[in-house]
Amino acid sequence: MKRSLLFLIALLIIVAIGMPVGLVAMQDSAAPRIEITGINPSQLPEVTVTANVYNALGQPVRGLTAADFSVEGELAGQVSIVKVENVTDNDLSFAVVLLIDTSDSMAGTPLIRAKEAATAFVENVGPNDPVAIMSFDRNVELVQNYTTDTAALLAAIASLETGGPTSLYQGTFEAIRVAQSAPTPRRVVVLLSDGAEFGGWSTVERDAALEEAQARGVSVVTIGLGYGTDRTYLQELALGTNSRNVESPTPEELLGIYTDLAALLRSQYVITLDAQLPADGTEYDLTLRVDTPDGSATAAGSLRAPIPVPIIRFGDIPVEPIDVPTDIEVTIMADDELVSSSTTIAGAVLSGSGSITAGAAVEEEEPDETVTETFAVTIDPVQYPPGPYTLTISATDEDGDIGTESVEFEIGAVPSAVEIVPDVADLGVIAEPQTLTLAITGQTPPTSASFQIDDQPALVVETQPFLF
Numbered sequence: 001m002k003r004s005l006l007f008l009i010a011l012l013i014i015v016a017i018g019m020p021v022g023l024v025a026m027q028d029s030a031a032p033r034i035e036i037t038g039i040n041p042s043q044l045p046e047v048t049v050t051a052n053v054y055n056a057l058g059q060p061v062r063g064l065t066a067a068d069f070s071v072e073g074e075l076a077g078q079v080s081i082v083k084v085e086n087v088t089d090n091d092l093s094f095a096v097v098l099l100i101d102t103s104d105s106m107a108g109t110p111l112i113r114a115k116e117a118a119t120a121f122v123e124n125v126g127p128n129d130p131v132a133i134m135s136f137d138r139n140v141e142l143v144q145n146y147t148t149d150t151a152a153l154l155a156a157i158a159s160l161e162t163g164g165p166t167s168l169y170q171g172t173f174e175a176i177r178v179a180q181s182a183p184t185p186r187r188v189v190v191l192l193s194d195g196a197e198f199g200g201w202s203t204v205e206r207d208a209a210l211e212e213a214q215a216r217g218v219s220v221v222t223i224g225l226g227y228g229t230d231r232t233y234l235q236e237l238a239l240g241t242n243s244r245n246v247e248s249p250t251p252e253e254l255l256g257i258y259t260d261l262a263a264l265l266r267s268q269y270v271i272t273l274d275a276q277l278p279a280d281g282t283e284y285d286l287t288l289r290v291d292t293p294d295g296s297a298t299a300a301g302s303l304r305a306p307i308p309v310p311i312i313r314f315g316d317i318p319v320e321p322i323d324v325p326t327d328i329e330v331t332i333m334a335d336d337e338l339v340s341s342s343t344t345i346a347g348a349v350l351s352g353s354g355s356i357t358a359g360a361a362v363e364e365e366e367p368d369e370t371v372t373e374t375f376a377v378t379i380d381p382v383q384y385p386p387g388p389y390t391l392t393i394s395a396t397d398e399d400g401d402i403g404t405e406s407v408e409f410e411i412g413a414v415p416s417a418v419e420i421v422p423d424v425a426d427l428g429v430i431a432e433p434q435t436l437t438l439a440i441t442g443q444t445p446p447t448s449a450s451f452q453i454d455d456q457p458a459l460v461v462e463t464q465p466f467l468f
Helices: 002-029 109-124 150-158 168-180 208-216 231-240 251-266
Strands: 033-043 046-054 069-072 079-086 095-101 131-136 140-147 187-193 219-225 245-248 269-275 283-292 295-304 311-314 326-334 338-345 348-350 371-379 387-397 402-411 417-421 437-441 449-451 459-461
Touching: 033 219, 033 283, 033 295, 046 283, 046 295, 069 079, 069 269, 095 109, 095 168, 109 131, 109 150, 109 187, 109 251, 131 150, 131 168, 140 150, 140 168, 168 187, 168 208, 168 219, 187 231, 187 251, 208 219, 208 231, 208 295, 219 231, 219 251, 231 245, 245 251, 311 387, 311 402, 326 338, 326 387, 326 402, 338 371, 371 387, 437 449
Parallel strands: 095 131, 095 187, 187 219, 219 245
Antiparallel strands: 033 046, 046 269, 069 283, 079 269, 131 140, 283 295, 311 326, 326 371, 338 348, 338 387, 387 402, 417 437, 449 459
């Protein structure tokens, strides 16, 4: 009896000790969760963030206001929340590009299931949500432009057929351009692919789509079907646009993924921020906090400031007067294709020695990517009189936006270079009168020249040409 009582007491102690741990675990699991699904800074200083907030059961939390959200981390104090809306509660429209892989490997069951999933998505989005249908194999096709006509969208999906290799890079890039022209600022691309880039049909590089999406503020949801996908590409694209990557080992799982995605988009919060940040391409970590009746949660995403107007940056500028040929490095950054640039020094138009020449078109293999051009302007002090100068670089992008930046430097005094023509060493023994010319080059025109042989009196000539 005593042994049983001791056992019971010990058991009660163990339970009593264990209860707080269990309660803490329950509290942790009961915490809400926030997920950033998109950050669009293309209209800086206005930044649009889309996010979902879930309770402990994974259900969307509704009814939150601007008072429930705040910005933390490195942007706290620089970014303020202007307003918070809910896609469903505020009846906001959301534009979606459904990009579907129709390469040869999608033939049969994969494409059938992809069509079923896309159909379910269209049937579950809001009646005012415009959707566009695109496909890619060896070619990229806009099968159906943005519309809210369900019948037209379903017909476009039904018409999809397989054929050709996989232009994954080109397809994604073109879909982002279509998303950029969406009739609403809230836009997303949903990419489904079962393979990797193959066939050499893409004319853009691997990172072109990600750079374009970041510059335009377009989120890309990536869905990899099967085990032959380019997982790294899909993950980088989703992560780099603050979105999600979903892996679907079997075609049968697609239906649930697309149905859930439609519901996800309809339950999002649209958070408008005032971000007083320079439009210079800098990337920031944006941390968003939400406070709900069940607790608080944070999520982080990447905010890349756009470059709407070309930015010019100079390398190190000499502090001392320049007295030897010197290269000044120039970097031009832009989100749009550069079409021309010019270099001026004290009003004289020069040609750059690098990849950009004054007034000439910039040749880009991938003109729609974020552009970064670096070249050098050579300053030869012999070409300029001593004194202060201003170097000015101007660059124009395809939208006609002009960026201009100037920097000051000083030219030092450099001795003139003198050459005797012809070279006396080549004349041999001089047996008869010989005329010599002094060729003088320098920063300023020569006014006189003197000629002297040994200790003979010097001959001075004060007019050009300087002949002796």
